[in-house]
Amino acid sequence: GAGVSQSPRYKVAKRGQDVALRCDPISGHVSLFWYQQALGQGPEFLTYFQNEAQLDKSGLPSDRFFAERPEGSVSTLKIQRTQQEDSAVYLCASSLGLRVPNSPLHFGNGTRLTVT
Amino acid sequence: AQTVTQSQPEMSVQEAETVTLSCTYDTSESDYYLFWYKQPPSRQMILVIRQEAYKQQNATENRFSVNFQKAAKSFSLKISDSQLGDAAMYFCAIYNTGNQFYFGTGTSLTVIP
Numbered sequence: 001g002a003g004v005s006q007s008p009r010y011k012v013a014k015r016g017q018d019v020a021l022r023c024d025p026i027s028g029h030v031s032l033f034w035y036q037q038a039l040g041q042g043p044e045f046l047t048y049f050q051n052e053a054q055l056d057k058s059g060l061p062s063d064r065f066f067a068e069r070p071e072g073s074v075s076t077l078k079i080q081r082t083q084q085e086d087s088a089v090y091l092c093a094s095s096l097g098l099r100v101p102n103s104p105l106h107f108g109n110g111t112r113l114t115v116t
Numbered sequence: 117a118q119t120v121t122q123s124q125p126e127m128s129v130q131e132a133e134t135v136t137l138s139c140t141y142d143t144s145e146s147d148y149y150l151f152w153y154k155q156p157p158s159r160q161m162i163l164v165i166r167q168e169a170y171k172q173q174n175a176t177e178n179r180f181s182v183n184f185q186k187a188a189k190s191f192s193l194k195i196s197d198s199q200l201g202d203a204a205m206y207f208c209a210i211y212n213t214g215n216q217f218y219f220g221t222g223t224s225l226t227v228i229p
Contacts (some may be wrong), residue, residue, distance in 0.1 A: 003160075031215075033217075035217075040221070042219030042220050042222050043207070043217070043219050044219070045216045045217060045218075048215060055215075056214075056216070059216075089159060091159070093161070100149075100211055100217075101149045101211065104163060105161075105163070105217075107162075109159050112159075
């Protein structure tokens, strides 16, 4: 596709349910980032992949959050036993190269997760 | 640690006028980059302008320009000849050698026809 695609666009989950959020980066993009954006806040870093390798997961808020990119393209962010504080927009971004300043970051439209 | 502060939650500007959005940051790194991103209701973050910290010259992209004051750790965005399509949330961000972005809390810009 022409851009970064995220699905679903909206997700409502009952507290305690597991959810999976999908990101299709631009074809050929090496780097992939996940961000969490709470209401009224700026995006906060969750995790970073270089191809299939997860190089940084320091931003994942708890062990209920898990991300993978097994073939170096599509990535899935999984949240187990969702809590109300997980409600946020989850943004995915990709870039062609390894270093963002030399390779612009392209964002998707995000998935808005609401936990009831 | 990196922090980015945007002290103006909301700003408004008359169409065709000029507006300046403020941003201050803190970092202990010497090598970093600063960005302004625009986020319309579609939620997609769109790059507006970027500045390399080692460059003294202020970046300019058409109607968008920055005032980068490195010693003061200030990075404001000036939008000239404001258009209705400029209405959005604007986020200031710092990027460092750790390959991470740190974003501010955003400024909501309204353009009045």
